[in-house]
Amino acid sequence: MSAEADAFAFSSRRPAERLGVAVVSELVERIVTGEIPEGHLLPPEGPLCEHFGVSRTVLRESIKRLEEKGLVVVAQGRGTQVARSGSWNMLDPIVLSALIDNDESLGILDELTVVRGSLESAMAGTVALRRTPEELTRVEHVLESMREMRHDSDSSRQADVVFHLTIMELSRNRLAENIAKRLYRRALESSRYHGMGYEDAFHSTLNEHALVVDAISRQDAEAAERAMRDHIVGSWKRRRLAAPGEDAGL
Structure with a gap:
């Protein structure tokens, strides 16, 4: 497991939310609060799927949503990196809400x-x-x-x-x-x-x-x-x- 994965402290899974929404919401919050800092890689797919209790398909769709919001950059063979905050779509309702709430x-x-x-x-x-x-x-x-x-x-x-x-x-x-x-x-x-x-x-x-x-x-x-x-x-x-x-x- 990478150093980034070791540093990622998993919390209890959010109940009563559609799986993809829960994945996106938690990762958005962790990114905008700096818990996963700009320039750092997200943990590998395996630990993330285990944490959220989702399939790789659901996780990949969720990562795609983060990419569309400008929060991450997916580099083939390197992993998923948190983008600079200046690239985030801060008018996106989920991103804006997470920014204000935290x-x-x-x-x-x-x-x-x-x-x-x-x-x-x-x-x-x-x-x-x-x-x-x-x-x-x-x-x-x-x-x-x-x-x-x-x-x-x-x-x-x-x-x-x-x-x-x-x-x-x-x-x-x-x-x-x-x-x-x-x-x-x-x-x-x-x-x-x-x-x-x-x-x-x-x-x-x-x-x-x-x-x-x-x-x-x-x-x-x-x-x-x-x-x-x-x-x-x-x-x-x-x-x-x-x-x-x-x-x-x-």
Whole structure:
């Protein structure tokens, strides 16, 4: 058995999951957490099949799924090597979920916020330039819904989400919309992303949304971009929990 196989500590098999899904899920998690580091080889087929209780056919199909996600490179005669993280498909739902769920440092959420802020600010600028009177009315209506729901935290949060999805849709940038939605919706499922409450959170959020709408109303693309980016990045910094060993003042 290779040194890589010796270093691979097997845990108990996951129950009640389809075999191929279980194999992919566990290996994705071990890779994104660094338990199997970049550049290292996966254990040989024999030990992996024994661990997961699957046939070589199932295992090979699972490795193919990892390869499609950019997590591994299969070299004939050499084995399966973990790829550099820059090659991973981080928009893949399984990969993104594993990254966020195991993100003790909050680093991936910091990165997600920067990317989301850049995409949504660009989309807000586009909406400001191209919006029709009817589209402006639609955005203003969503903002008013937030105001009306200020006494219901769940409803106001949902209206907040609708606001951002509306800007994405009205931008007509399908690629940016698709990427931003994937990031945003998955982040919303993470308790770490919601972070901690802060004083006057609703009013600051509402005011920041109003700045976006005002810029769109005036067809000021630069102001719309700035207002959206400041809102997304600023609100994350205000609610962001401190990671272990990190100064809480970030």
